Amino acid sequence: MLDFMDQIPLAEWTEKATDWIQDKFAFLFEPIKEHFGNFMDFISGEVLTSIPPVLFILIVAVIAFLVSGKKFGLAVFSIVGLWFVYNQGLWEALMSTITLVILASLLSVIIGVPIGILMAKSKIANSIFTPILDFMQTMPAFVYLIPAVAFFGIGMVPGVFASLIFATPPTVRFTNLGIRQVSKDLIEASDSFGATGPQKLFKLELPMAKSTIMAGINQTVMLALSMVVIASMIGAPGLGSQVLSALQRASVGTGFVAGVGIVILAIIIDRITQNMNKGKE
Amino acid sequence: MAVVEAKNLSKIFGKNINQSIKMLDQGISKEEILKKTGNTVGVNRASFSVEEGEIFVIMGLSGSGKSTLVRLINRLIDPSEGSILIDGKELATLDKKALRQVRREKLGMVFQQFALFPHRTILENAAFGLEVQGIDKEERRKRAEESLKLVGLGDYIHQKPGQLSGGMQQRVGLARALANDPKVLLMDEAFSALDPLIRKEMQDELIDLQASMKKTIIFITHDLDEALRIGDRIALMKDGVIVQIGTPEEILMNPANDYVEKFVEDVDRSKILTASHIMKRPETINIEKHGPRAALERMRKEGISSILVVDEKRRLQGYVTADDASEARKKEISSIKEILKTDILRVVPETPMQEIFSMIYDTPVPIAVVEESGRLNGIIVRGAVLAALANDGEVNLDA
Structure with missing residues (x-):
């Protein structure tokens, strides 16, 4: 009874669509792959590695000290943790991972915040983007590695692309939520004084929503970090690829060490971004 | 000129507002409209000018x-119908x-x-x-x-x-x-x-x-x-x-x-009523014309124990008591001026009753209500204050 029609060729369609996009938008993908790839290699290979590890550790420690309200806990943890990563010979991998995470997060924020604002302002945008966000968050990450490779080849760029899809939704959702939560009273007050839409947005809504948006950005950064292992499957260098190769060789020890490196980085980034949010209130 | 003027201003919350407006114009009640259309009437044909x-x-x-x-x-809320004029300029249709x-x-x-x-x-x-x-x-x-x-x-x-x-x-x-x-x-x-x-x-x-x-x-x-x-x-x-x-x-x-x-x-x-609302027409004698004998006669006739004294222009001069007047008559004093007392409490007509309330307990004679020019308007007796507070209708509404 259920066989009233043949199998819907969704897989086939998707492949055709991907081929078509790849073909038609090659003029877009190729320069992105090349220039963005070069840019990222430059950041991780030239800029970050040219900073002496000691200096880098000290800078992170100072930032940690300042944002945590001049307490030593986080600063000490940063020094010890980063030294440990260096000690394990993972410094270069760490720099690659940081580049991937920071760029992916930055792009997520640049794309996510405006979309969040749009969703807060327009019912139509809200009903269009909500299912897309659900789709992005629930679709297993491995699935969009395939088109990522198809579009951008292998390496850092498709890694960023995959991280972007996975990590952007929290920023969008929290921005939307933060703006919608601004109390009706305040909106009325700003309207009653004749504020224009942009004035209302920049003088009232975004400042009021800031801590909520920052919580979203914190989530985005953490999700981008959680993507590093998966991204390494398509050739993104960094701590993730260390974990992956340990997995392939069933070598528990090196896998664990690289894993600990990721955890250390996660804790430092998380605490710093959280404290940045708290400190400004 | 009116700065703010509302004419027939209505606001209906809900869908299909035109029908509800028609119902409003037919004088159908808010409850009825809610029942029939599901729309809430916020403001119903309000007109006023400020x-x-x-x-x-x-x-x-x-x-x-x-x-x-x-x-x-x-216009934080857009009106469903009617007009609102600020300084004579229509607001409802502005972009x-x-x-x-x-x-x-x-x-x-x-x-x-x-x-x-x-x-x-x-x-x-x-x-x-x-x-x-x-x-x-x-x-x-x-x-x-x-x-x-x-x-x-x-x-x-x-x-x-x-x-x-x-x-x-x-x-x-x-x-x-x-x-x-x-x-x-x-x-x-x-x-x-x-x-x-x-x-x-x-x-x-x-x-x-x-x-x-x-x-x-x-x-x-x-x-x-x-x-x-x-x-x-x-x-x-x-x-x-x-x-x-x-x-x-x-x-x-x-x-x-x-x-x-x-x-x-x-x-x-007591917060709203003023002296002018509760004062009574006073019994007076004229300081130039009347002597103690006339004063005593008036007091006996009205059944009061003191009487206010005014001059030609009804400006309050003071009061005399019945005791003093009868004493004066015995002593054959002819002028009222010699027995005139001036320690009477005076209030202006706009004095709130709340203030009068506390004054009236300290004085045996009625309180005089005097305009700023000195002209006597009326008197306030204890009974009138209590009556006004009790709201039993004995308030001087014409004041």
Whole structure:
């Protein structure tokens, strides 16, 4: 009874669509792959590695000290943790991972915040983007590695692309939520004084929503970090690829060490971004 | 000229509004419309006009539509029907840009829950209206500071609103609205969130400020005492309809219907009634014409123990008692001047009854109500004060 029609060729369609996009938008993908790839290699290979590890550790420690309200806990943890990563010979991998995470997060924020604002302002945008966000968050990450490779080849760029899809939704959702939560009273007050839409947005809504948006950005950064292992499957260098190769060789020890490196980085980034949010209130 | 004028202003919340408007015009009630169409009538064909420099109070219980009505005046809510004129200019049909302009130049608003921007300092809050107009930083700082000084907050300008008490926050709200120097001030339950003592203080200050500013103020409240205290005129609302518009006295003395009457029943009348409402026509004798004998005769006839003495122009000179008059008659004193007593309490006709209430216990003779020119208007006896408080109808309504 259920066989009233043949199998819907969704897989086939998707492949055709991907081929078509790849073909038609090659003029877009190729320069992105090349220039963005070069840019990222430059950041991780030239800029970050040219900073002496000691200096880098000290800078992170100072930032940690300042944002945590001049307490030593986080600063000490940063020094010890980063030294440990260096000690394990993972410094270069760490720099690659940081580049991937920071760029992916930055792009997520640049794309996510405006979309969040749009969703807060327009019912139509809200009903269009909500299912897309659900789709992005629930679709297993491995699935969009395939088109990522198809579009951008292998390496850092498709890694960023995959991280972007996975990590952007929290920023969008929290921005939307933060703006919608601004109390009706305040909106009325700003309207009653004749504020224009942009004035209302920049003088009232975004400042009021800031801590909520920052919580979203914190989530985005953490999700981008959680993507590093998966991204390494398509050739993104960094701590993730260390974990992956340990997995392939069933070598528990090196896998664990690289894993600990990721955890250390996660804790430092998380605490710093959280404290940045708290400190400004 | 009327600064704010509403004509047939209605607001219906819901879908398919045209049908509901037709029903309103047919005089179908709010409940009936809700039942038949599912639409809520917020304001039902309200018409009023507010004169320049007037405090116009819109008063009603919650759900009466008063907050909706005030938002129709600056179009925070778009009217479903009717027109609203600010300075003779129609507001209901203005486009967004022109509407913003009117809001910036002519209308200031103060909110019940203050609605201060928590991320801005007091000064930045007060300067908000100027900031959105694009006035340069120095100028808006100067004007905001002046405005804050006006409401007595000159010292707190760099604090955040959260650090201030409710009363002070509302002063900031008031300063923010005044900084633009708007012609019309809309105050939506501006003092309702404050505790009673602070509320009274703010009411007094508003009255003081108004004496020098001469703004046109539309004040929303659910508190009749507040309405009577500050209102030059009061519009009473019920179920979205303006039931009566009048001065506080008119509303108290001649309630338009049972609803208004019920509303004003519980009012503390001692706060509203003045000497002129409760005074009686005095018995007097003329200081030039009459002697002790005539005075005694009049007192006996009226059954009173003292009588007021006036001159040719009815200016109060003092009083004589029956005892003194009969003594004088025995001693054959012919002039009333020799037994005249002048220690009589005097009040002006506008003196609130509350004040009289405390005075009357200390004096055996009636209190004289005297105009500023010295002319005697009437007297107040204890009985009249009590009668007025008891509201048994013996109040002099014509005064």
